[in-house]
Every structure is written in C-alpha cells, then in structure tokens.
Amino acid sequence: MPDQTPLQACQPTLESLPVTADAIRQDIKQYQFYHLGRILKDCPPVYTYRALAWTLRDRLMSDWMNTYARRDLPGKRRAYYMSLEFLIGRALSNHVLNLDLDKTARASLQDFGHSMEELVEEEPDAGLGNGGLGRLAACFMDSCASLDLPVMGYGIHYEYGMFRQRIENGYQKEDADHWLRDGNPWEVERTEFIQRVQFGGRTEHFTDKEGVRHARWVDTSDVLAIPFDMPISGYRNHAVNTLRLWKSTATDAFNLDEFNAGSYTEAVQEKNHAEHISMVLYPNDSSENGKELRLRQQYFLASASLKDALRQWHAAGNSDLSKFADDNVFQMNDTHPTIAVAELMRLLMDDYRLDWDKAWAITTQCMAYTNHTLLPEALERWSVALFERLLPRLLEIIYEINARFLRTVSMKWPGDLDRQRRMSIIEEGGVQQVRMAWLAIVGSFSVNGVAALHSQLLRDGLFRDFVDLWPDKFNNKTNGVTPRRWVAHANPGMSALITREIGDGWVADLSQLEKLKPLAELSNKAFHADWHAAKRANKERLAALVKADCGVEFNPDALFDVQVKRIHEYKRQLLNVLHVIHLYSRIKKGHMQGWADRCVLIGGKAAPGYAMAKRIIKLVNSVAEVVNNDPDVNGRLKVAFLPNYRVSSMEIIAPATDLSEQISTAGKEASGTGNMKFMMNGALTIGTYDGANIEILDAVGEDNFFLFGLRAGEVDALRGHYQPHTYLEQDHELRDVIDLIGSGHFNPVEPGIFDMILGAILSPHDPWMTLADFRSYVDAQNLVSLAWHDKANWTRMSILNTASSGFFSTDRTMAEYNRDIWKLRPA
Ligand code: 26Q
Numbered sequence: 001m002p003d004q005t006p007l008q009a010c011q012p013t014l015e016s017l018p019v020t021a022d023a024i025r026q027d028i029k030q031y032q033f034y035h036l037g038r039i040l041k042d043c044p045p046v047y048t049y050r051a052l053a054w055t056l057r058d059r060l061m062s063d064w065m066n067t068y069a070r071r072d073l074p075g076k077r078r079a080y081y082m083s084l085e086f087l088i089g090r091a092l093s094n095h096v097l098n099l100d101l102d103k104t105a106r107a108s109l110q111d112f113g114h115s116m117e118e119l120v121e122e123e124p125d126a127g128l129g130n131g132g133l134g135r136l137a138a139c140f141m142d143s144c145a146s147l148d149l150p151v152m153g154y155g156i157h158y159e160y161g162m163f164r165q166r167i168e169n170g171y172q173k174e175d176a177d178h179w180l181r182d183g184n185p186w187e188v189e190r191t192e193f194i195q196r197v198q199f200g201g202r203t204e205h206f207t208d209k210e211g212v213r214h215a216r217w218v219d220t221s222d223v224l225a226i227p228f229d230m231p232i233s234g235y236r237n238h239a240v241n242t243l244r245l246w247k248s249t250a251t252d253a254f255n256l257d258e259f260n261a262g263s264y265t266e267a268v269q270e271k272n273h274a275e276h277i278s279m280v281l282y283p284n285d286s287s288e289n290g291k292e293l294r295l296r297q298q299y300f301l302a303s304a305s306l307k308d309a310l311r312q313w314h315a316a317g318n319s320d321l322s323k324f325a326d327d328n329v330f331q332m333n334d335t336h337p338t339i340a341v342a343e344l345m346r347l348l349m350d351d352y353r354l355d356w357d358k359a360w361a362i363t364t365q366c367m368a369y370t371n372h373t374l375l376p377e378a379l380e381r382w383s384v385a386l387f388e389r390l391l392p393r394l395l396e397i398i399y400e401i402n403a404r405f406l407r408t409v410s411m412k413w414p415g416d417l418d419r420q421r422r423m424s425i426i427e428e429g430g431v432q433q434v435r436m437a438w439l440a441i442v443g444s445f446s447v448n449g450v451a452a453l454h455s456q457l458l459r460d461g462l463f464r465d466f467v468d469l470w471p472d473k474f475n476n477k478t479n480g481v482t483p484r485r486w487v488a489h490a491n492p493g494m495s496a497l498i499t500r501e502i503g504d505g506w507v508a509d510l511s512q513l514e515k516l517k518p519l520a521e522l523s524n525k526a527f528h529a530d531w532h533a534a535k536r537a538n539k540e541r542l543a544a545l546v547k548a549d550c551g552v553e554f555n556p557d558a559l560f561d562v563q564v565k566r567i568h569e570y571k572r573q574l575l576n577v578l579h580v581i582h583l584y585s586r587i588k589k590g591h592m593q594g595w596a597d598r599c600v601l602i603g604g605k606a607a608p609g610y611a612m613a614k615r616i617i618k619l620v621n622s623v624a625e626v627v628n629n630d631p632d633v634n635g636r637l638k639v640a641f642l643p644n645y646r647v648s649s650m651e652i653i654a655p656a657t658d659l660s661e662q663i664s665t666a667g668k669e670a671s672g673t674g675n676m677k678f679m680m681n682g683a684l685t686i687g688t689y690d691g692a693n694i695e696i697l698d699a700v701g702e703d704n705f706f707l708f709g710l711r712a713g714e715v716d717a718l719r720g721h722y723q724p725h726t727y728l729e730q731d732h733e734l735r736d737v738i739d740l741i742g743s744g745h746f747n748p749v750e751p752g753i754f755d756m757i758l759g760a761i762l763s764p765h766d767p768w769m770t771l772a773d774f775r776s777y778v779d780a781q782n783l784v785s786l787a788w789h790d791k792a793n794w795t796r797m798s799i800l801n802t803a804s805s806g807f808f809s810t811d812r813t814m815a816e817y818n819r820d821i822w823k824l825r826p827a
Contacts, residue, residue: 016062019099021107027055028108045114046182049092049122052105053185056095060231064240071150074317075327079151079822080309081144082340083137083333084301085281086155086243087129087162089485089647091186091230093120094142097489098233124179125646127161128245130285131566132673133372135481135647136450136810137333139673142482143810145234145241146508149824154305154337156297157187157228157245160280165605165644170621172606172614174283187228187245193311195225195304196251199296203393215350217393223274224249225304235484235508246304248277284607285566286373288380292390295339295382299391302340306330306347321352325365329822332369332444335380335436341367341443342394342401350393356400368821369440369447370477372670374457375570384432398434402426405442412469423465441466441473446821448477451671451692457712477817478695479671480810483510486677491655493534494682494802501527510809513802520799528795535656535682535798542656545642545649546601552628552640558597559788562678563661564645564653567606567613569768570668574761576602576661577619578774579781581737583637584627596785599638601653603645612760617641619754622746650674654681658794659706659784662687663777665768667712669693676808682798684787686780688773692808700804704797708780709773722764724771734774738762 017023031051032038038047071078096102096116106116129135137153144151163174201220207213225246232241250271276293277300288294309328318327332338341363348359373379387395402425413419425442427433441447441463449455455476459467467474488495488507498506501519506512519527539556546554554560563576580600586592602620606613624639642649660678662669662685669691679685679696686706687693697705710718728735738758740746747753761770788794806812818824 014062014065017059019059019101019104021104024055024101024104024108025111027058028052028112031055040111040113043112045118046122048109048112048114049119050183050185052109052119053092053123056092056099056101056105057186057231059099059101060095060233060240063233063238064231064242066238067240068242072312072316076150076316077327077329077822077824078312079144079149079329079331079818079824080305081137081140081151081153081331081333082301082305082337083134083153083155084297084336085129085134085333086126086137086141086153086245087131087134087647088126088138088141088230088243089651090120090123090125092123093489094485095231095233097484098146098235100236124177124182125161125648126179126184127177127646128155128158128281130162130281130283132671133285133334136479136673138647139480139482139485139810140814141232141241141243142235142484143480143814145232145239146237146482146484147811147814147818148234148237148239149241149814149818149822151241151822151824153232153241153243154301154308155243155245156278156281156301157226157247158278158281159247162281162605162646163283163608167617167621167641167643170618170625172617174608176280184228187230190227190229193227193308195227195246195307196222197225197248197300197303198222199299199390201392203396212353212355214353215393215396217346217350221270222251223277223300224251225300227304227308244305244308246278246301248274248300250274283605284609286375286568286570286607287377287610289609290381290383290386292386295386295390298336299339299343299394302337302343305337306340306344310347321348321354321362322358325362328366330367331817331821332367332440334370334372335440338369338380338436338440338443339391339394341439342397345397345401346393349397360401360404364443365445367440367444369444371437371447371449371454371458371463374454374462374668374670380436381427381433382436384426384434387434395434398425398439401439401442409469419465423469437462438466445473446475447473448475448821449670450477450479451695452476452478453667453689453694453712454670454691457667475820477813477820478692478807479673479676480808480813481673481676481680482810483507483680485651486654487680490651491534491538491681493537494531494655497527497530497534498802506806508811510811511806513804513806516799516803520796520803522792522796528792528799531682531799532791532795535658538652538655538681542601542652543599545652546599546640549643550624550640552624552638553635554599554601554638554640555597555635558599558638559658559784560601560656561598561659561661561784562601562653562657562683563663564601564603564642564650565672565674567604567610567616569612569616569760570665572663572665572768572770572773573602573604573616573620574757575663575770575773575777576600577616577623578734578737578770579778580623580627580637580639581740582733582778584623584630584633585733585736585740587633587636588630594782594785594789595636596788597636598785599640601640601642603642603649603653605645612756615753615757619741619746619757622754626746650677654678654683657681657683658788658798659683660685660687662690662693663709663773664688664690665770665773666690666710666715668768676805679801679808680805682802684784684794684797684801686777686784695807696805699807700801704800704804706780706784708776710769710776715769715772718769718772719767722766722769722772724762724764724766727771727774728762731775733778734771
C-alpha cells in the first residue's frame with residue numbers, strides 16, 4: 001500500500017476481483033451472512049448497503065495498491081493537500097460511477113429487495129467540512145485521482161462532522177452528527193503508521209559533542225495520531241489516491257504514574273482529553289474564535305501529517321534531506337494548517353539536526369498557501385500566551401522566523417517602522433497575537449487566491465506589502481467543481497442527453513461541452529424539448545424533496561429560484577428575502593404586469609453562535625409561512641427553507657434550478673463554487689460582480705447572465721458615506737417591504753423579533769450595504785421574469801450556460817496548480 005519500499009513496489013501486485021453481476025451478488029451475500037450475520041430475507045437496507053460498500057471497496061483495492069506501487073519510487077515528486085476540512089459527502093455512487101459499475105451493480109441487487117436508490121440513501125454524508133472550502137478540497141481530491149496526479153489528502157477523522165440542522169418553530173436547532181455510528185465501510189485503519197504528537201512542556205537548549213547548539217522539546221503531554229485511509233477513485237482510469245484522516249487517542253503510557261498511584265479515574269480523564277482533539281468539527285466558517293482546542297486540532301494535523309510525509313519519503317528509499325523539497329510539496333488549505341511551516345522547521349532542526357538556513361530553504365521550497373477570504377474577521381490570529389503554553393517550541397521558532405524576516409524588510413525599506421509593524425508575524429498591541437496568514441506567506445513559495453477578482457483584491461489590499469517584497473509569489477487559481485459528482489452523477493438525465501449529442505468525452509474533458517453551443521440555437525426544437533424535459537424531471541424530483549422536508553408544494557412549471565449556501569450577512573440572503581416580500585406585496589396590490597410564478601428555495605446552516613444568521617433563518621421561515629398560506633397568493637409564489645442543506649441535497653437541488661442566486665456584496669465572496677454547480681446544470685445566474693461570478697459572466701456572455709449591483713470599488717468608495725435612508729426615500733417599493741417587516745406582519749405572535757434585522761440593514765454602518773443594491777436587484781429580477789416567459793429563449797440560455805461551463809471543472813484547476821505550483825510529473 002502507500003508505503004512500500006522500492007523493492008516491494010517492483011513486485012507483482014494482486015489481481016483485481018471479477019466485476020460481473022454474479023460475482024458482485026455473491027460477495028454481497030457473503031458479507032451479509034459472514035460479516036454481518038444477516039440473511040437475505042428481512043435484511044434491513046443499511047446492512048445491504050454496507051455489504052455492497054465492502055464489495056466495491058474490495059474491487060478498488062488492487063487499483064489502490066498498484067497506484068502506490070507505481071509511484072513509490074525514489075525521486076517521484078508528490079503533493080500533499082492539507083486541510084482541516086474535506087466535505088466529501090457520499091462515496092458509494094461516486095465509486096460506482098468511476099468504476100463504470102452502475103448497470104452491473106443494479107443487476108447484482110435483484111435478489112435483495114432493495115433498489116440502488118434505496119441503498120444509496122443509507123449512506124450518511126461524510127460532513128467533515130463547513131461549506132465551500134471543505135467541498136473544494138473534496139472536488140480537488142476527485143480531480144487529482146482522475147488526472148492520475150500523485151496527491152494525498154491529509155485531514156482529521158472527526159467523530160462528529162458538521163451538525164445536523166432541524167427547524168423548530170422557524171428557528172434553527174442543532175443535533176450532533178454521529179456519522180460513524182454504524183461504522184465507515186470505506187476507511188482502512190493503519191495502526192502501523194501511528195504518529196506521536198507533542199503538546200505543552202518546555203524547551204531545553206544544549207550543545208552537542210561538536211559544539212553545535214540544539215533545542216529539544218521536553219516534558220510534553222503526547223497524544224497519538226491514528227491514520228484512517230479513504231480511497232479516492234479516479235474516473236475510469238484505475239488510479240486510486242488516498243485521503244488520510246488522523247484520529248487522536250491517548251498514548252499507551254498515558255496513565256502509568258497515576259494508574260500506579262491508584263488515581264484510575266484521573267488517568268482515564270487524561271485519555272479523554274487526548275481523544276477530544278478529533279472529536280468535533282468547528283462549525284464556524286467565517287470568524288475565528290480563538291479556542292484552544294481548535295489550535296490543538298491544527299497542530300495535531302500539521303505535525304502528524306509532516307511526520308508521515310517524511311516517513312513515506314524515507315520509506316521510498318530517500319535519505320538526502322537537501323532533496324526533500326524536490327520530492328514534496330504541501331498545499332495548505334487556508335491558514336488552518338499553517339503551523340506546519342514552524343513544525344517542519346522544528347522537525348528538520350531538532351529531529352534531523354539541520355541548521356537554520358538549510359531547514360528554512362527546504363521549508364520555503366515545499367510550502368504553498370491558498371487564501372479563501374477577504375473578510376478581516378476571518379483572518380486567523382492566535383494569542384502568543386496560548387502558543388507559549390501549548391506549543392512553546394513552535395513559538396520560539398515563529399519568533400526566530402519573524403526576527404529574520406523583519407531584518408529582510410528593514411534592509412529593503414530602512415527606517416520604515418510602520419511597514420515593519422504592519423508586516424510583523426507578531427501583532428503587537430494589548431494582547432500579542434500570531435498572524436497566521438503572515439506566517440503562511442513568509443513560509444511559502446506560492447500564495448494564491450481562488451478567483452481572479454479575489455486574487456487581485458488580495459494583491460491590492462491585504463497582501464500589498466508582501467507583493468512589494470515578493471511579487472512573484474502571488475498567483476490566482478480560480479476554483480472549480482468536479483463534473484463527475486456535479487453533473488454525471490447528480491444529473492443523469494441531462495448527462496445522457498449531452499452524451500447522445502457529443503459523446504461521453506466531456507466527463508473527463510469538460511471543455512468539450514462547447515460542442516453543445518450550436519444546439520442552443522432556437523432551430524433545434526427536438527433538442528430543446530429534450531433539454532426542457534430533463535430539467536422538468538429534475539424539478540419534479542426536487543419538488544418531492546421540498547414536499548417531504550418542508551411540507552410545501554412546488555409547481556414544477558414555475559421558475560425555481562434557489563439560494564443555498566452558508567447563512568451569512570455578506571452572502572445577503574436578506575436581499576433575497578426583501579425581493580420575496582416585494583413580490584408578495586405586488587400580489588397583495590394586484591401589480592401583476594410581467595409576473596412569473598416562482599418557487600423560492602433557500603437553504604443553509606448558520607454557525608451556532610451567529611445570532612444574526614440564525615435570525616435570518618427565522619425570517620425566511622416566517623415569510624414562507626405567511627406567503628404560502630395567504631389565499632391571495634394562490635400558488636403564484638411559494639417559499640421554502642430546506643432544512644439541513646448538505647452535499648447530498650445539492651445533488652438534487654442543482655440539477656433542478658432555473659435561477660441561481662449569487663448575490664454577495666461585491667468584493668466579499670472570494671469565489672463561490674455553488675455558482676459553478678448551478679451553471680453546469682443549466683441554471684441562469686442572477687449575481688453581483690463578485691468572486692467567480694465575474695468569470696462565469698465572461699464565459700457565458702452578459703446576455704445570458706443577470707448582473708446587478710455595485711462593484712467592489714463602488715462598495716469601498718461608498719463606505720463612510722452610506723445613507724440607507726436615501727434609498728428608502730427614493731423607492732416606495734423598498735419602503736413597502738421595510739414597512740411590512742416593521743409592522744409585524746410576519747411575526748404577529750413574536751413581536752419585535754426582526755428588529756435586529758431592520759436595525760442592521762437600516763444602519764449607515766451596514767458593511768454589506770444591502771439597501772444600496774435593492775433597486776438594481778429588483779430590476780434584474782424583473783428582467784428574469786420577463787425572460788422566463790420566452791420559454792424557448794430561456795432554454796437557449798440554459799444550454800449556453802452548460803455549454804460555457806467547461807472552465808469551471810476542477811480538472812482545469814488542478815492542471816493549473818500542477819503546472820504552476822506542484823510540478824508533479826505525469827504518472
Ligand atoms: C477558522 C478558525 C477557527 C474555526 C473555524 C475557522 C474556519 C473554518 C472554515 C474559517 C473559515 C472556514 C471556511 C471558509 C470557506 O468556506 N470559504 C469559502 O471558500 C470557498 C472555496 O475557495 C470559496 O468559494 C468561498 O467564496 C469562500 O467563502
């Protein structure tokens with residue numbers, strides 16, 4: 001497996017198992033009977049699912065081993081994607097697609113009394129991430145395997161993933177997500193590769209026999225990191241990469257002293273402490289909250305992963321550390337694993353006895369950093385005091401990195417103390433803080449943003465001083481999504497149609513969707529009818545989900561207007577709600593010119609501590625309650641909040657969407673990736689000039705995109721002069737909306753609950769400037785309604801969106817990372 005010596009790598013590897021329906025059926029039965037103790041009759045579907053999962057995992061095994069045997073040779077360069085989050089969702093249907101086993105697996109199930117669809121539903125989503133950043137990591141893993149790039153993911157084996165969201169009386173309630181309760185049939189535990197991670201203690205400095213000064217970290221409280229490997233299959237190419245997730249556990253020796261002293265319960269408590277590290281994912285996607293346990297998680301991941309990468313590199317027959325950076329590159333997914341910069345320095349100096357300059361040259365040639373946010377409140381800072389207590393040796397190293405770095409700065413800009421203060425990794429002030437983004441920039445050879453605008457704003461703003469110093473470090477890598485999960489799997493109807501017309505090459509080369517462009521012409525009546533029918537079937541599927549989960553009837557002939565993403569003020573779900581209320585008020589007034597029937601779907605989780613986001617959910621639900629039950633509305637407008645939005649719900653939602661809402665305040669959404677999933681599935685976008693929306697607009701053309709709102713520069717220029725009341729005075733339709741909320745129309749029995757929302761959007765300090773974009777948004781929405789009436793032209797635009805989405809495949813994104821940053825040689 002992933003860790004063979006070159007000798008083993010040359011040995012013949014195991015044959016793959018037969019993939020006929022009979023062989024698969026036989027294996028499922030064996031697992032059901034011998035492993036699970038169940039017989040065919042009355043076997044609950046969850047066990048049949050598990051037996052099928054094992055059966056398929058067996059069929060991945062030889063490819064998995066061969067993939068590593070092929071690559072584990074001296075001098076073979078590798079990349080490691082380090083991320084606190086991998087939002088992978090379900091695996092079964094993904095492997096079935098990649099192995100081309102759909103028909104066979106269905107045929108093998110005939111004796112079991114469960115359909116493939118039922119079994120797929122038995123698998124819980126692996127919700128090991130919050131949102132965009134975590135899902136991006138999962139799409140990257142898919143594309144790396146499909147491109148046969150030697151990339152391993154390193155993450156945390158959280159016992160509890162992203163919380164499950166319930167809606168009670170319109171309010172969000174959180175339940176723990178114990179996704180491992182029934183076991184995870186995909187993972188392989190590898191105790192032979194356990195690593196030890198240190199915490200606490202103190203540093204000792206000493207001089208060795210040759211008179212060289214060294215440091216050692218002593219009296220630490222250690223925990224063990226156990227790796228669990230998940231196979232990441234490539235699309236029909238026999239490559240299987242590894243996602244390695246670390247679980248924390250107490251060391252065996254954890255309790256000897258106390259145990260012998262008879263303090264049994266205290267000893268077991270310490271074990272608990274160790275196991276807390278990988279217990280739960282922090283459900284916070286946009287503000288760092290400085291919790292000690294989070295820093296422990298970050299260091300746990302960084303340390304275990306670096307030690308493991310060093311071990312793998314040695315196991316492949318390498319020993320000259322000066323070549324380590326030729327063979328290894330670490331991509332850090334945001335600043336979350338950035339302590340890896342200091343940890344690699346520590347390992348190279350304290351464990352391998354390299355001097356500072358050698359260690360620094362290696363470290364800065366193998367670390368690369370991706371930034372995912374411009375929001376200042378999301379920039380990670382850790383108090384020096386916490387570092388001192390938890391990771392004293394790492395703090396020393398960070399101080400030394402900073403001292404040397406500031407010397408470079410003062411050489412280039414002598415006497416510019418303000419610049420030194422701005423660029424220091426240690427922020428001075430009331431409490432000293434470590435600025436993780438600065439550590440990441442100083443320690444990396446590549447720093448990238450995730451969409452063209454975002455990368456430009458980083459260069460011009462947050463990272464400007466660093467760009468002055470190292471202009472060549474900074475680059476853009478526009479995000480993408482994997483077309484396997486987000487089109488081929490999620491939208492089989494449309495996929496079959498595309499394949500019928502242009503062949504199936506698009507699945508592995510999404511740029512081929514361009515070939516659909518001629519078919520968008522209105523003269524292709526038959527293709528248009530088929531396209532419309534596929535979308536219509538997807539809308540029926542979503543309508544059934546909405547009915548089941550929200551109790552709301554969606555009419556598949558109405559416009560499906562969808563916004564699903566984390567709830568955040570900058571994403572402006574509120575602007576969407578203001579428009580919904582405006583539509584409602586039009587109905588009440590009988591202003592129906594140009595009306596289009598709409599079903600508005602909103603979904604997403606609020607961070608449990610984010611009071612405003614939670615209140616926005618309540619507002620959506622309250623508005624839905626009134627609108628859906630007002631007889632005057634009579635089905636022309638429906639509103640639903642979909643509970644527990646997650647990867648597997650997006651697989652139903654994106655293919656059924658007509659209108660994709662991407663309405664963040666310009667300059668705030670780094671990229672967005674939901675926008676790409678919708679576009680690929682033939683939705684039109686209503687959006688601001690923000691993040692990857694700009695590149696979507698460029699690709700599809702402004703005639704096929706509903707653009708509105710202030711641009712990033714205009715938002716900045718308005719800051720300090722923003723006067724929301726002027727918009728109210730000028731716009732009676734906006735006044736009507738605000739008055740309806742203010743009158744308590746949506747909250748007759750809970751007076752005052754929306755005052756905080758009105759207060760926020762009516763404040764001249766509203767950073768998201770919601771009211772500034774209201775008129776422009778409503779005008780764009782009116783154009784949407786008009787466009788919807790011309791069914792043929794809408795279908796034309798829908799086809800053009802899909803046909804223009806080729807750029808947004810993570811296959812392209814990964815090819816760019818590889819070309820510019822990783823430089824992995826093709827396997
Ligand atoms: C940090 C410290 C402590 C606790 C939690 C966190 C934390 C966790 C997750 C901070 C941020 C996140 C997630 C951020 C995120 O998802 N960003 C999104 O990344 C996408 C992929 O690049 C972009 O498309 C989105 O625009 C961006 O918002």
